[in-house]
Amino acid sequence: MTLMTRETLVRGLKIVLTLALAVIAALILWHLYNYYTYAPQTRDGKLRADAVPLAADVSGRVDSVVVRDGQIVKKGQLLFTIDKVRLRNALAQAEAAIATAQATLRSAEREANRYAALEGVVSAQDRDTRRAAAEEARARLSQAIADRGLARINLERAEVRSPVNGIVTNFQLRPGIYANAGQPVMALIDSDSFYVAGYFEETKLAHIHDGVHATIRLMGEEQVLEGHVVGVSAAISDSERSTAAGTLLADVKPTFSWVRLAQRVPVRIAIDRVPRGVTLVAGRTATVTLDGADDHLHPKNVL
Template identity: 60%
Template sequence: MSTYNGFTKVLKVTVTFCVVAVAATMLWKLFNYYTYAPQTRDGKIRADVVPIAGDLSGRIETVYVTDNQEVKKGDLLYTIAHKRLENAVERARARLEVAKADLNEADRENKRYQRLDTVASQQQKDEHISDLESARANYHQAQTELDLANINLGLATVTAPVNGIVTNLSLRPGAYASEGEAMMTLVDSDSFYVTGYFEETKLANIRVGALAEIRVMGESKKLQGHVQGWSVGIEDRERSTSADTLLANVNPTFSWIRLAQRIPVRIAIDEVPKEVALIAGRTVSVTLHSDQVADASSAQVSSQP
């Protein structure tokens, strides 16, 4: 009986020890994973935003797009009233014709006087040479004015500079467009990428080209991408002079205790399921597999502008 009790006691101790050891191992692995493994729930989908501003001032004549419409590079967006610009082209063309006629007349007169060796004085010959040069300069100026008028007429038609999606559109016919003032915004549909904010303690396990598993909040399907690189500088909040820099400004979770800084890591998106809507600003979770490298062909395609 005592032998049985002793065996039971040893078994209990052994089982307890094994359970504690397994639990401790799992806790240690979980601690290492969440402390050092390259994964974060703090990520955002990003895209290049292109403000559309014309090089010409005037009233909006026609708007060819609607809000959230997808457009291709070169598609018409809007036009500025161009009747006055067409009139300017006609006036410039008429001035060019006059200047051309004056140039031809000056050329004929100059040639005629240059042949009159005995009758015309040298002073008269020089005057006609000067008249010819002046007429030629006037002709070139008129040609330049016509070119400028044609350029302005072309600027009255505003087209999409990139493939993208019109967003936050409030432009209407009759509104006044000022030169250089953004009238609408395009989100470049070929520029979507992910920025994941990783703690600096995890940088040692991040590799350029590493496979990235991306989960978009609210979506069941995963995206696949690869690491392109990370920021080499973030703003130092302890220095007031850094406020004027263009470095990434990453808000710390807490400022009263010493926590690891979060470094922005840029991740190219290689594969997107059809069900997932890429919207700049959406929240994502990112897990990096540093032991796996993304397919080279997909990485190359995703990096194209």
């Protein structure tokens, strides 16, 4: 009798222990589900920065290159130069054109003044003709001065300088290459434009507001970055909707999946602090956790 009671007790304890472990496991799974579904955190983040494509304002052969790939440059720093021989010649021609226009204007003004003094002797038509010639010469002088200004600008723009503080990347420019005006020949990563794009599920947007503090962990880095939310994307693409050809009406595909995945919405995170020794490389993977995310692991928030 005692043996049966002991076996019954042991069996009952095992059942109770099993049920207790099942309840604890269920609670842990529920907390984890709540955390990853509603807590403002994401492992789907990317470090981003603005890339600045640089092109010469004037066409010509690249005369000198004074930077290298991966070099950190300051705003206004010289990057490369275009051959200035033709540009200096164009400026000299513009100066000569001004001198010619000035001489022509002086001659035309003398003629106009002379004919104006001969009123009653020469016809009004002759006086108007000389006056028009003087005005035309004055316009040509203005045009020549404008051409000289353009020639000076082109000569100055032969020296291509950095428009931002940045980092030279994927650099292959070499002296002797012909650069066309407006065609990018190199790129800079704006070092002042780094930010984190966090792709949060739409179920978490209720907890995301401008100014919320963010903790950022880059993959492979032990130290954390700090930042804050500066904005949430206003729109994302709807892959199930298009415009029907010829009707301009919405063409919504009649599809439905039993498992409805939450849409991911881009959230921009400004970086406030970068620990010493951490290298910012655009494209690195980041985990973003906003203040308040850990509260969703507390039982009172889920029961």
